[in-house]
Amino acid sequence: MSPDPLAEFRRVVSIRARQFPEQWEASKKLIEGAAFPSTFARLCEAIQRTDLLVSVKETLVCLFERSVPRRVQDLDGECLKSVTGLPPAKALRALAIFFELVPAAAAKWPVAHVSSEEVETIVRSLDNPFDLLRRTDVASVLEIGAGDLSFAEELVDLYGSDLTQHHRPFVIHCLDRLDPRSQLGGPLHANPERQQKLQRMEGLSFSFFGNQDMFELGDLDRRELLAPRYTIATCWAPATPTFAYEPTRLSEALIRNELERTKGVFHQTRFGKEHALEVRHAGRALLFPPWKFEIVGPLALLRLLARRGLLCVLGSVDGQVFWELLAQLLEEPRYRPPDQTFSPVNLPMIFGEVYTALAGLSIGESIDLAEVAALRRHYLRSDASPSMDGVADHFRYVRISRGATFPGIPVSSTARKFASMTEEAPPWFITLVPA
Ligand SMILES: C[S@@+](CC[C@H](N)C(=O)[O-])C[C@H]1O[C@@H](n2cnc3c(N)ncnc32)[C@H](O)[C@@H]1O
Numbered sequence: 001m002s003p004d005p006l007a008e009f010r011r012v013v014s015i016r017a018r019q020f021p022e023q024w025e026a027s028k029k030l031i032e033g034a035a036f037p038s039t040f041a042r043l044c045e046a047i048q049r050t051d052l053l054v055s056v057k058e059t060l061v062c063l064f065e066r067s068v069p070r071r072v073q074d075l076d077g078e079c080l081k082s083v084t085g086l087p088p089a090k091a092l093r094a095l096a097i098f099f100e101l102v103p104a105a106a107a108k109w110p111v112a113h114v115s116s117e118e119v120e121t122i123v124r125s126l127d128n129p130f131d132l133l134r135r136t137d138v139a140s141v142l143e144i145g146a147g148d149l150s151f152a153e154e155l156v157d158l159y160g161s162d163l164t165q166h167h168r169p170f171v172i173h174c175l176d177r178l179d180p181r182s183q184l185g186g187p188l189h190a191n192p193e194r195q196q197k198l199q200r201m202e203g204l205s206f207s208f209f210g211n212q213d214m215f216e217l218g219d220l221d222r223r224e225l226l227a228p229r230y231t232i233a234t235c236w237a238p239a240t241p242t243f244a245y246e247p248t249r250l251s252e253a254l255i256r257n258e259l260e261r262t263k264g265v266f267h268q269t270r271f272g273k274e275h276a277l278e279v280r281h282a283g284r285a286l287l288f289p290p291w292k293f294e295i296v297g298p299l300a301l302l303r304l305l306a307r308r309g310l311l312c313v314l315g316s317v318d319g320q321v322f323w324e325l326l327a328q329l330l331e332e333p334r335y336r337p338p339d340q341t342f343s344p345v346n347l348p349m350i351f352g353e354v355y356t357a358l359a360g361l362s363i364g365e366s367i368d369l370a371e372v373a374a375l376r377r378h379y380l381r382s383d384a385s386p387s388m389d390g391v392a393d394h395f396r397y398v399r400i401s402r403g404a405t406f407p408g409i410p411v412s413s414t415a416r417k418f419a420s421m422t423e424e425a426p427p428w429f430i431t432l433v434p435a
Pocket residue numbers: 144145146147148175176177178188212213214215235236237238239240242316412413414415
């Protein structure tokens with residue numbers, strides 16, 4: 001006796017659903033509120049184009065050709081059970097896995113299908129680089145050093161409802177090294193109400209990782225809590241002095257002298273039960289998290305952003321971090337003089353025509369850096385990963401804009417503060433496309 005085709009189909013569907021727990025978990029998102037109609041439409045399409053035994057196909061076509069339901073509960077539960085052996089929600093998830101709506105590899109977080117050439121073309125046509133989120137199949141953002149999460153909130157306010165309406169996945173992952181339990185760090189702590197609001201938002205997959213060093217992502221990656229690559233990787237007001245001195249061109253002794261000269265003498269101490277850094281400045285003792293004066297430099301930051309984002313955006317970059325970072329982006333070694341700190345006096349000499357072009361920018365204006373000087377090539381892969389495929393090794397497009405806030409562009413709380421501090425030099429906004 002030949003086996004009942006429906007019984008055989010049920011068996012295979014249930015084996016596949018149990019085979020990969022991560023895919024099973026990921027399939028849950030596909031049937032939730034905003035994602036449901038597009039999942040239903042993709043299933044209809046997959047059923048039409050897949051070769052199946054006639055009786056199985058007929059049953060499935062009949063089930064899916066009815067008018068588009070709004071929720072799982074609106075589907076014919078009995079019929080779903082006859083093809084999958086499962087109750088409606090689980091049945092739909094199992095079918096989504098069977099028809100490969102959840103990719104087998106990197107099942108957890110979708111990555112946008114767009115080449116770096118396409119990203120460049122799109123971004124060149126946009127005043128607001130974050131609008132790339134409207135143009136790719138996946139809208140995902142990684143924010144490093146996220147502070148109080150106000151940028152994430154502005155991002156969601158701007159794009160959330162549009163992406164939800166179009167049933168597009170919207171993923172925002174934020175992280176910050178500040179330990180949420182720490183008494184230090186003041187207003188930079190993730191705002192708990194904002195965090196909860198973002199976590200509860202329908203159609204948005206939001207996570208915040210506190211006490212998380214951006215250069216120690218191995219554990220989050222192993223647990224698949226981060227996507228391998230995001231549509232946009234962003235950092236707002238990159239920390240000083242962490243990114244203000246580049247250790248590949250400045251010696252440790254010089255950096256220490258500079259820190260003591262400009263910030264004051266410092267040492268590790270305790271604040272209650274916590275470790276802390278004490279800095280003596282203008283006759284006062286200031287306390288910071290213990291890692292505040294760990295110097296990493298902008299090259300490591302650029303490498304991290306390029307590895308994680310199809311597009312990278314740095315907002316509200318202060319003058320000191322900016323020139324050190326710019327030196328890394330340009331081809332000629334003369335922009336990276338060994339063991340010489342940058343100062344208002346030597347910047348015009350070291351950066352020459354680049355300095356003139358940038359100093360001439362008014363607030364809100366931009367330049368395409370490659371039009372002023374050659375962009376550096378082959379430097380983003382660190383020595384540890386020289387042969388890794390798909391890892392960017394330079395930026396193909398760099399746009400530099402002057403100012404803290406820009407019309408229609410979501411920004412962080414530090415950027416908003418900059419805008420009202422008229423005695424501070426305006427910061428920089430940098431859009432980079434890795435190649
Ligand atoms: C100047 S604040 C900017 C905060 C926020 N992005 C904004 O613009 O308002 C720099 C932030 O980077 C975080 N940070 C510094 N070093 C970090 C690291 N290695 N990993 C993750 N976050 C870091 C700090 O805790 C701080 O919240």
